[in-house]
Structures are given as structure tokens and as C-alpha cells.
Amino acid sequence: xxxxxxxxxxxxxxxxxxxxxxxxxxxxxxxxxxxxxxxxxxxxxxxxxxxxxxxxxxxxxxxxxxxxxxxxxxxxxxxxxxxxxxxxxxxxxxxxxxxxxxxxxxxxxxxxxxxxxxxxxxxxxxxxxxxxxxxxxxxxxxxxx
Amino acid sequence: xxxxxxxxxxxxxxxxxxxxxxxxxxxxxxxxxxxxxxxxxxxxxxxxxxxxxxxxxxxxxxxxxxxxxxxxxxxxxxxxxxxxxxxxxxxxxxxxxxxxxxxxxxxxxxxxxxxxxxxxxxxxxxxxxxxxxxxxxxxxxxxxxxxxxxxxxxxxxxxxxxxxxxxxxxxxxxxxxxxxxxxxxxxxxxxxxxxxxxxxxxxxxxxxxxxxxxxxxxxxxxxxxxxxxxxxxxxxxxxxxxxxxxxxxxxxxxxxxxxxxxxxxxxxxxxxxxxxxxxxxxxxxxxxxxxxxxxxxxxxxxxxxxxxxxxxxxxxxxxxxxxxxxxxxxxxxxxxxxxxxxxxxxxxxxxxxxxxxxxxxxxxxxxxxxxxxxxxxxxxxxxxxxxxxxxxxxxxxxxxxxxxxxxxxxxxxxxxxxxxxxxxxxxxxxxxxxxxxxxxxxxxxxxxxxxxxxxxxxxxxxxxxxxxxxxxxxxxxxxxxxxxxxxxxxxxxxxxxxxxxxxxxxxxxxxxxxxxxxxxxxxxxxxxxxxxxxxxxxxxxxxxxxxxxxxxxxxxxxxxxxxxxxxxxxxxxxxxxxxxxxxxxxxxxxxxxxxxxxxxxxxxxxxxxxxxxxxxxxxxxxxxxxxxxxxxxxxxxxxxxxxxxxxxxxxxxxxxxxxxxxxxxxxxxxxxxxxxxxxxxxxxxxxx
Numbered sequence: 001x002x003x004x005x006x007x008x009x010x011x012x013x014x015x016x017x018x019x020x021x022x023x024x025x026x027x028x029x030x031x032x033x034x035x036x037x038x039x040x041x042x043x044x045x046x047x048x049x050x051x052x053x054x055x056x057x058x059x060x061x062x063x064x065x066x067x068x069x070x071x072x073x074x075x076x077x078x079x080x081x082x083x084x085x086x087x088x089x090x091x092x093x094x095x096x097x098x099x100x101x102x103x104x105x106x107x108x109x110x111x112x113x114x115x116x117x118x119x120x121x122x123x124x125x126x127x128x129x130x131x132x133x134x135x136x137x138x139x140x141x142x143x144x145x
Numbered sequence: 146x147x148x149x150x151x152x153x154x155x156x157x158x159x160x161x162x163x164x165x166x167x168x169x170x171x172x173x174x175x176x177x178x179x180x181x182x183x184x185x186x187x188x189x190x191x192x193x194x195x196x197x198x199x200x201x202x203x204x205x206x207x208x209x210x211x212x213x214x215x216x217x218x219x220x221x222x223x224x225x226x227x228x229x230x231x232x233x234x235x236x237x238x239x240x241x242x243x244x245x246x247x248x249x250x251x252x253x254x255x256x257x258x259x260x261x262x263x264x265x266x267x268x269x270x271x272x273x274x275x276x277x278x279x280x281x282x283x284x285x286x287x288x289x290x291x292x293x294x295x296x297x298x299x300x301x302x303x304x305x306x307x308x309x310x311x312x313x314x315x316x317x318x319x320x321x322x323x324x325x326x327x328x329x330x331x332x333x334x335x336x337x338x339x340x341x342x343x344x345x346x347x348x349x350x351x352x353x354x355x356x357x358x359x360x361x362x363x364x365x366x367x368x369x370x371x372x373x374x375x376x377x378x379x380x381x382x383x384x385x386x387x388x389x390x391x392x393x394x395x396x397x398x399x400x401x402x403x404x405x406x407x408x409x410x411x412x413x414x415x416x417x418x419x420x421x422x423x424x425x426x427x428x429x430x431x432x433x434x435x436x437x438x439x440x441x442x443x444x445x446x447x448x449x450x451x452x453x454x455x456x457x458x459x460x461x462x463x464x465x466x467x468x469x470x471x472x473x474x475x476x477x478x479x480x481x482x483x484x485x486x487x488x489x490x491x492x493x494x495x496x497x498x499x500x501x502x503x504x505x506x507x508x509x510x511x512x513x514x515x516x517x518x519x520x521x522x523x524x525x526x527x528x529x530x531x532x533x534x535x536x537x538x539x540x541x542x543x544x545x546x547x548x549x550x551x552x553x554x555x556x557x558x559x560x561x562x563x564x565x566x567x568x569x570x571x572x573x574x575x576x577x578x579x580x581x582x583x584x585x586x587x588x589x590x591x592x593x594x595x596x597x598x599x600x601x602x603x604x605x606x607x608x609x610x611x612x613x614x615x616x617x618x619x620x621x622x623x624x625x626x627x628x629x630x631x632x633x634x635x636x637x638x639x640x641x642x643x644x645x646x647x648x649x650x651x652x653x654x655x656x657x658x659x660x661x662x663x664x665x666x667x668x669x670x671x672x673x674x675x676x677x678x679x680x681x682x683x684x685x686x687x688x689x690x691x692x693x694x695x696x697x698x699x700x701x702x703x704x705x706x707x708x709x710x711x712x713x714x715x716x717x718x719x720x721x722x723x724x725x726x727x728x729x730x731x732x733x734x735x736x737x738x739x740x741x742x743x744x745x746x747x748x749x750x751x752x753x754x755x756x757x758x759x760x761x762x763x764x765x766x767x768x769x770x771x772x773x774x775x776x777x778x779x780x781x782x783x784x785x786x787x788x789x790x791x792x793x794x795x796x797x798x799x800x801x802x803x804x805x806x807x808x809x810x811x812x813x814x815x816x817x818x819x820x821x822x823x824x825x826x827x828x829x830x831x832x833x
Contacts, residue, residue, distance in 0.1 A: 052362065055653065058634070058688075060362045061483075061612065062275065064226065064816065069631075069700065069743035072692050073723045073762035074794065074817035077771050082818045089222070094271055096222050116687055138723075140691050142730035 027135040028080065031120020033109035038119060041110030044103055048092045057114050063093075066111050072138035080124070081132030084108055088128070101126040158265040161310040165259050167237055167250070180803035183234040185281045185346040186614070187800065189423040191485035193616035195801050198753035199808035200828060205755070205777040205787025208826040211809055212256025216278065216821040219243025219261070224277045226796060227813040227821025228344070228612075230748070233802035234284050237307070238811070239293055240823060241278045241346075246298050248282060250310060253804045256825060260310035262303075269299035273342045274361040278821065280420070280612070280797070281346035283354065285381050292316075292381065294354055300324040300342045302356060304384065317384030324356065324377075327386050329395075332372050341372045343418060345612070350423035350461055353387060354379045355430060357417030363438060363479070364606075365641070365651040369408075369445040371438045374416020378430075378464055388464030392416065392434050392452050399466065400451030405538075408446040414438045415453050419612050420485035422501070427516060429467060431501055432457040433482030440479040440606065441589045441636050442650040444536035449474040454482060456503055456511065458518060468518030472503070472511060474540035477588055478636070479606035480506050484614025491622045491708045493521055502617070502708060504610040504626045507585055508553035509546045510706055522548035522711050532588030534638055536649050543586045548711030552704040553628035554696070555604030556584035561696045565732055573695050576686055577601055580635060592637030592655035598686065599637025599654065603696070607632040613748030613798045616756070617708075618780065624706040625756045625780065627719060629745035631700040633688045692725035693732075698740035703749060703758060705783060715783035719747065721764045721774065748798025750810070756780045759795025759812055775799070775812060775826070789826060793819035 026032065046055075052063035059065030064074075075083055088104045090096050099107070105124045113119060125131050180195055187193050200208065217223040220243035231240035231251075238253040247263040270276070275298065282295035284307065291307035301323055304316035312320025325332040325339055332339035341358050348355045358374035378387040392415045394400040401409050415437045422431040437446055437453040454473040459466050473480050487502045489512075501515035512521040526542035554561060559582070562573040580601035581590050589600050602608070608629055615626030639653035688695050699718035707714045720742030726732065744761030751757075760773040773795065774788040797813025807827050815821040 054362070054364065055657075056635070056688075058607065060364075060606065062362055067687070068689055069692070069694060069723050069725065070762055072725045073742070073764060076724045076763070077765055078818060086225070086818055090225060093276060116691075138692055138725040139728045140730065142733075 025135055026133060027137040027141075028112060028117040029137060029141055031118050032080070032122075032134050033112055033119055033124040034121065035113070035119045037106055037109040037123045038113035041106035041108065041113070044099075044107050045110050048099065049107065052093065057111065067115050072115070075136045076138035078136050079132045080108065080134040080136060081128040081130070083136060084131045085128045159263070159312065161260060161262040161305070161312070163260040163309045165257060167259055167308055178803065178806060179236065181234045182232055182800045182802045183284055184232065184348065185230055185283070185420055186485050189348065189350055189425060190488035191420065191422040191614065191617070192487065192619060192751075193614075193749060193798065193800075194618055194751045196620070196753045197801055197803055197808050199803065200752070200801070200810065201754050202777070202779060202786035204828055205789065207828055208789045208810070209829055211254070211825040211827040213822055213824045214242075214249070214251065214256055214258070216242040216823070219247040219249065219263070219278075220245035223820035225815050225817070225820055226277055227815040227823070228746075228797045229278055229281045229813050229823070230798045230800050231811055231823065232282065232284050233800070233804065235286070235291065236804065239282060239284065239307070241280075241282055241295060242821070242823070243278055244276070246278045246295070248293060248295055248305060248310060250307070253802060253809065254807065262305055262310035264297050264301070264303060266297055266299040266301075269337045270297065272338045273298040273300065274340050275342040275344040275359045275418075277344075279344040279346070283347045283349045285349045285352075294347050294349060294381070296324065296343050296347055296356065298342060302347065302354065302379065302384070315383070322379060322384045328375055328377070329389055329391065330373055330375070339372060341374070345418060345420050348421045348423060349381055350425050350430070352381045353461060354381050355421050355423070357421060357432070359416055359418035360414050363414055363436060363440040365653070366439050366646065366648060368647050369438055370411040371413025373413045374418070374435070376417050376421075376432055376464070378461070387462075390432065390457070390459050390464045390466065392432075392457075393437070394451065403449040403451040405447040408448070412438045412446045418481070419483050420614065422486040422488060423461060424488055424515060425461070427499070428461045429515065430459045430461050431486040431515070432459060433484065433486055433503065435481035436476045436479050439648055439651075441477055441652050442534065442537065442638055442648060443475055443477055444534070444538065444649050447538040449540060450476060454480055456482060456486060456501070456513070458515070470511070470513060470518055470520070472505065472544065473586075474543060475538060478586070478602065483611045487615055487617045487624060488515060489617055489622060489624070489708050490619065493709060500708065502624055504615045504624070506606070506609040506611065507604045508551040508555040508609040508628055510549050510552060510624060510626070511546055512708065512711065520546070522546065529586040530583055530588055532590060534589065534591055534650060539588060549706050549713055551585075552626065552706060552713055552716065553604060553609045553630045553702060555609065556587065557582045557601045557603050557633075561603070563690065563693060563695055564697050565735060565737065569690060569693065569731060572690050576690070576695060579686060589636040589638050591650065592639050592653060594655045599635040602634045602636055603632070605634045605636065607634060607745045611745045613746055616749045616751040618751050621780075622708045623714065623780070624708055625703060625749050625751050626706065627701065627703050627747040627749055627758060629700070629743065630702050630741070631694045631696045631743045632745050633695060635688065691729065691731065693729060694743050698738070700743040701741035701747065701761070703756065703778070703783070705756070705780070717778065717783040719758060719776070720744070720760045720762060721766060723762055724764050747795060750799040750801060751780060752801060754780060755786070757799055757810065759791055759799065759814070761794045763794060763817060773814070775810075791824065793817065793822070796821075
């Protein structure tokens with residue numbers, strides 16, 4: 001078997017990501033939810049989301065994963081406002097829009113927690129406009145290691 | 146009209162709107178030059194191949210958008226999981242679209258909407274196990290009449306006049322057949338909420354419409370009992386049922402005895418939820434059957450469980466079984482046969498063979514003589530690990546194809562782990578030390594807090610090749626197939642509390658709350674079962690290290706497999722290196738070849754010279770803004786020859802056609818914040 005087409009992409013390394021947030025901007029690495037909120041979100045997730053997205057958020061044939069490469073890639077460079085609105089408008093699939101803003105924020109907190117983004121001292125906002133100020137950055141910044 | 150009747154009527158509103166005349170005259174003038182894509186996978190053989198070459202290596206980068214259509218308004222809300230592949234036949238492009246699973250007819254050159262048809266199913270659609278727009282539809286013509294057939298989320302077969310989108314009144318009951326009826330079983334609990342549906346496209350072969358069945362995900366079912374997924378053939382003219390094949394045999398039928406302790410009576414699922422393939426000349430239908438009820442625990446269905454995870458060949462006219470081959474005995478890994486079998490006329494050791502090749506989640510391409518079912522290359526039964534989950538029974542052997550070798554990972558070992566740096570390998574080893582590892586068919590274990598938490602698997606539920614399947618070039622006898630090489634599935638079992646499920650063990654992790662993966666609103670009220678408290682140190686372990694996959698690249702591949710030789714000719718990583726990998730501080734300064742992506746729903750298209758596939762993930766690089774690329778490879782070598790930008794990942798497999806002298810490639814994109822859209826690419830007019 002010949003392995004072909006494994007093009008070198010090393011040139012990409014060292015380049016600044018176009019969407020990288022300046023240090024003054026908040027990101028998911030800045031402790032934007034609380035552990036207590038994530039716990040509430042977990043209970044909600046189990047009732048409202050897990051039937052399709054799975055208990056390990058890994059997704060299945062019927063729903064995309066909410067963790068791992070596909071999830072992190074598809075939201076990287078956007079904001080929590082984008083993700084919150086996606087949940088609020090379209091989920092749960094059988095009854096979109098039925099959850100309150102608080103419930104949606106709690107579920108989002110659980111998804112962040114599951115993906116090992118750090119918890120903080122304040123709960124996640126409930127308004128998409130405010131959540132748009134928090135950037136979804138998939139890779140952990142070196143300074144926050 | 147009484148209130149009740151009005152309500153029933155209202156819940157099944159049907160609409161079709163004709164917006165423009167189908168340009169029959171113009172298509173008639175050029176039809177001889179047109180190249181059609183008349184069924185979901187291009188043809189009934191499942192090839193996803195068209196011998197077109199106007200778009201080629203020299204100009205792929207010049208592709209521009211000919212037209213695009215968002216599907217947001219074809220339903221009461223946008224959908225973000227558009228998986229359809231359109232048809233193009235007789236000068237019209239047809240597709241399913243939107244959260245209503247509407248049918249649309251478009252001008253294939255301009256994208257102009259010609260007509261639209263929708264069915265409002267109310268609660269029946271809302272409680273369907275497989276919702277949204279599905280994978281597509283089927284076209285039929287006798288040379289005079291043209292019909293479009295599709296299946297609603299609520300599991301009704303609808304027959305439309307292809308010229309205007311209006312139901313054909315002479316088909317079934319005013320243009321529909323209720324697929325929850327006349328199924329040799331009573332769909333429980335009732336016709337509205339009874340769990341059965343389908344998302345794949347129906348197949349029409351020689352005036353017979355063939356339809357399978359799908360259910361909810363089966364990791365943690367509520368019960369060992371469920372509706373069964375039989376396959377039926379219907380007369381395309383009348384909607385009359387012609388035959389049925391019992392994927393779980395009834396008493397007296399072959400295979401009934403492979404369900405010990407009477408388990409054939411109550412076990413369900415075992416449907417055909419993916420695409421069905423037909424050889425019209427031989428008059429044979431190839432059915433890729435899924436897993437029986439309960440993906441990971443089979444203690445309530447002792448025996449080999451025919452026709453679970455079996456490739457079954459039936460007669461096109463009668464549905465009578467001709468041959469079968471069970472790929473996995475007593476299924477325990479959710480290795481549904483997940484994609485269309487591929488028909489291939491090949492030459493093996495100088496002799497012509499009419500073959501059928503089956504890509505799988507477990508990364509084996511099973512190749513059979515499609516007339517007899519005999520393996521083209523030996524598939525000896527080999528001993529596999531026998532587990533010790535209480536109540537479970539195991540098959541001590543499984544058939545392992547000797548050729549071709551597995552084209553994606555189907556087991557786990559330390560050697561598979563991330564090895565960019567020794568430190569990352571050590572962290573990965575630490576994580577997997579809490580799991581049971583082993584080769585393909587290493588069985589699930591009961592999850593224990595002290596370990597193992599589960600069996601760590603690759604090439605199971607989400608691994609290898611899923612519903613998009615492969616492509617086949619009938620001229621060169623090559624199969625091209627995408628596979629997820631890194632979709633890891635930890636499979637642990639936990640005892641299911643009786644109030645949650647009557648199954649002894651369901652998927653879960655020790656120390657986590659025992660939970661059923663349930664529908665919205667269930668067990669939410671007072672007196673619902675209280676979950677057990679979590680134990681410290683237990684629970685979910687992330688299957689990545691700061692976003693880096695636990696296994697080493699390539700994460701997703703396209704393989705070219707020579708079916709004359711049974712050998713992999715080339716294999717490439719498909720998909721740009723994810724941002725989380727490319728920008729990882731842990732890898733700073735390292736030069737890493739393209740890794741491919743950890744995703745399982747990429748479909749391929751093969752043309753005269755190219756293999757074409759889009760990416761399943763979004764990336765942002767120096768070469769392109771946030772988006773995904775539709776990539777073209779030289780089909781002889783796998784070398785990339787071009788790429789074109791898409792605003793979102795490919796979520797439906799690409800197709801191609803030639804109309805009025807121009808070649809088009811249409812692909813469905815969606816995902817994340819981007820709602821569904823079909824995009825048609827073609828060459829700039831000045832380069833025709």
C-alpha cells in the first residue's frame with residue numbers, strides 16, 4: 001500500500017489563527033460558567049439531549065457529537081452566543097424552543113464542562129447578545145496551561 | 146366537520162406548489178448529451194460514479210458556484226443536518242430538503258425552484274425516530290409517466306407526479322401508503338407514536354419500490370422488546386405490497402433457531418436503515434441489515450441472531466431469500482451494516498466475477514460472488530475473545546476477510562495511541578489504562594470504578610464507513626471509500642434499574658448515574674426514579690488530550706481498493722488538519738503531515754479521473770477563511786489535484802451530472818451554526 005497525498009502542512013504552524021481572540025477578549029478558557037450550573041445542566045442534558053447525542057456527548061448516526069474533533073472544529077472561532085442560539089432555536093429536536101433561556105444556558109454550561117473548559121465563579125449569561133462576547137476557542141491557550 | 150375530524154385533517158395537510166413549467170423542450174433538445182444521476186447512489190449498483198471529465202484536475206480549482214438553495218424554509222425551522230443527495234433525471238433535479246422533508250424540483254442549470262411538495266404530519270412526524278430531510282428520494286418512469294417516491298419522517302410512502310409534485314391519486318390511498326400498516330406486525334404502541342421510520346432513500350427497480358426501516362439509537366433501550374424492521378417491496382404503479390422479508394425470522398422460517406429461548410418473538414430493530422442495492426439483470430436485491438435490539442448487550446437474545454448484521458440477498462420479484470452471510474455473529478458492537486452494498490463486475494485470477502462489496506464500520510470490505518454469496522477470498526472463522534458479562538452469550542468465532550486487509554482501524558492497542566511527543570503518548574497511556582483494549586471483536590465489559598471502565602473500541606458504532614458508503618469505478622474495478630480511523634467508542638455496561646429498562650445491562654460508565662438515553666420530558670416528573678449518587682474518581686474520561694485525539698493520525702482516510710486483486714492501492718488522509726491540532730501549543734514547532742479529520746459521515750464521488758469528497762470539519766487556515774473544502778484527488782494515485790471552498794462541512798454525499806453541455810457537482814453542506822444548503826459548482830462559462 002502506498003501512502004500518498006500526505007501533504008506537508010508544517011507551514012501552517014506558527015501562523016496566527018485569524019480568529020484568535022486578543023488577550024483582552026474573553027474565551028471559554030476564562031471560567032465562564034460555574035460547576036453548580038453545569039450540574040444543573042447535566043440533569044437537563046440527560047432528559048432533553050442524550051437520547052440523540054448520547055450519554056458521552058459522542059453523537060450517533062442521528063445527531064452530531066458535542067465533544068471531540070467535530071464539535072471543537074465546527075464551533076472554533078465562533079462565540080458562545082452562536083452556540084447558545086443554535087441550541088435555543090433548534091433544540092430539542094422534537095420541540096424546539098421549549099426550554100427557557102436559563103435551561104439552555106445550564107445545558108451549555110454542562111457541554112463546556114464535559115469538554116474540560118474550566119469552571120469559574122459566575123454563571124453563564126442567558127442572553128445571546130452577551131454570550132457573543134465569549135469566544136469559542138478550541139485549543140487551550142499556552143498562557144492558561 | 147367535527148373538531149376531532151378537523152384536527153386529524155389538519156395534522157395531515159398536504160401541499161404542492163408549482164412555480165414554473167418544467168423546461169421539457171429545452172431538456173429534450175440536449176437530452177442525448179445529458180448525463181443523469183437517476184438514483185441516490187447514481188445507479189442501483191451503489192457506485193456513486195459518473196464517467197464525466199469536463200471538471201478535471203486542470204480546472205477543479207476554478208469551480209464556481211452555479212447556484213445554491215438554502216433549505217431553511219422547507220419546514221417550520223431550519224435544519225443543520227442536511228444529508229441529501231439529489232437526483233438529476235430528464236432535465237430536472239429532485240431533492241428532499243428541510244425539516245419538513247419536503248420534496249423540491251429544481252432547474253439543474255440555474256437552481257430555479259420548479260415545484261415543492263410537503264406533508265404536515267403533526268404528532269406522527271414529530272415523534273418519528275428519524276426526522277429531518279433524510280437522504281433523498283427515488284425516480285421512476287415507464288417512458289410516459291414520471292414519478293417521484295419518498296418516505297416521510299412519519300413512515301408514509303408518498304408517490305408524486307414528477308412534473309408537478311402532486312400526489313398520484315391511483316397509487317395506494319390517494320398517493321400514499323401507510324408503512325406502519327400491512328407489516329406482518331402491529332406497530333406499537335400506536336400508529337402515531339409507534340417507533341419505526343426511515344431516513345434513507347427508497348429504491349425502485351423494475352417497477353418495485355423497496356423500503357427498509359429504522360429506529361431510535363439502541364445503546365440504552367427501554368426494553369428488549371421493540372418493533373421489527375422488516376423489508377418490503379411495493380408495486381410502483383399501485384402501491385400494493387408485493388413481498389416482505391422478515392429480517393427476524395418467524396417461527397418455521399430459516400434462522401428462527403438462531404434466536405434461542407424464543408427471543409425472535411420479542412426482539413426488534415434489525416432493520417435495513419441504509420441504502421439498498423439491486424442487480425436488475427440477476428433480479429437480486431442486497432439488504433444490509435443492522436443490529437438487533439440493544440446494541441451492546443445480547444443476553445436477552447442468545448444465539449447468532451440471523452439476520453442481524455447480515456448481508457442478505459433476496460429475489461426482486463418475491464423477496465425470497467437467495468443467500469445470506471452474517472458478518473458478525475451475535476452482534477455486540479453496533480456494527481450495523483451501514484451503507485449500500487456495491488455491485489462490481491471484476492476479474493479475479495483471470496476469471497470474471499459478478500461481485501458485491503460491502504464496506505463496514507469495522508473497516509473490512511467484504512467481497513462476495515453476488516449470485517451465490519460465496520466469498521471471493523476466504524473469510525475463515527477465527528477465534529475471538531469471549532467475555533464474562535453476566536447473562537451474555539458469545540460467539541467464539543467471527544469471520545475475518547483474508548483479503549482485502551482492513552482499510553481502517555478496528556481494534557485498539559498502545560501502538561495506535563498519539564505519538565507526536567513521548568509526553569502525549571504517556572498521557573494517552575494513562576487514560577487508556579482504565580479501559581480494556583483489544584483487537585476487533587473484543588467484547589464489552591461490565592464497567593467498574595476501579596477499572597476497566599469499559600472496552601475501548603475503534604471500528605464499532607461510529608467507526609470505519611458509515612451511511613455515506615463508498616464509490617466504485619466500473620472501468621478500473623476500484624472501490625473508493627472514506628473511513629473514520631479515530632472514532633473511538635468506549636463500551637461499558639452497567640446494570641439497568643428495573644424502572645428504567647427491562648434489559649439486564651445497558652451502556653454506561655461505573656460511578657456515573659445510571660441513565661437511560663431517553664426522549665425529552667421522560668422521567669422528569671415527581672416520583673421519577675432517583676439516580677444513584679456519583680462516586681469520587683469515577684465517571685467519564687475524555688477521549689482526547691486537550692482536544693487532540695487519543696490515537697495517532699490519520700484520523701480519517703480515503704482508501705482505493707483494487708477489487709481484482711483484493712488489495713489497497715493507496716490510502717490518504719482526507720481533511721485538513723483540525724485547528725485544535727494545528728494550533729496546539731503541545732505541538733508547537735513540529736511539522737505534521739495532514740492528519741485528516743475525526744468524522745464518519747463523508748461520502749465520495751468518482752468521475753472519469755477524480756475522486757471527490759468534502760471535508761466533515763470546519764477549519765481556518767492561511768489558505769482559506771473559516772469553512773471546509775471540497776477536495777479532488779487523482780483517482781489513480783490519491784494525489785490531491787484541487788480544492789474548492791464550502792461555507793460549511795459536507796453533510797450529504799456529492800453527486801454530478803451534465804446538462805446542456807455543462808458538468809455540475811452538487812453537495813449538501815450544513816452543521817454547527819450553518820443551516821442546510823445545496824450548492825452546485827460548475828466551471829466558469831469562459832472555460833467551457
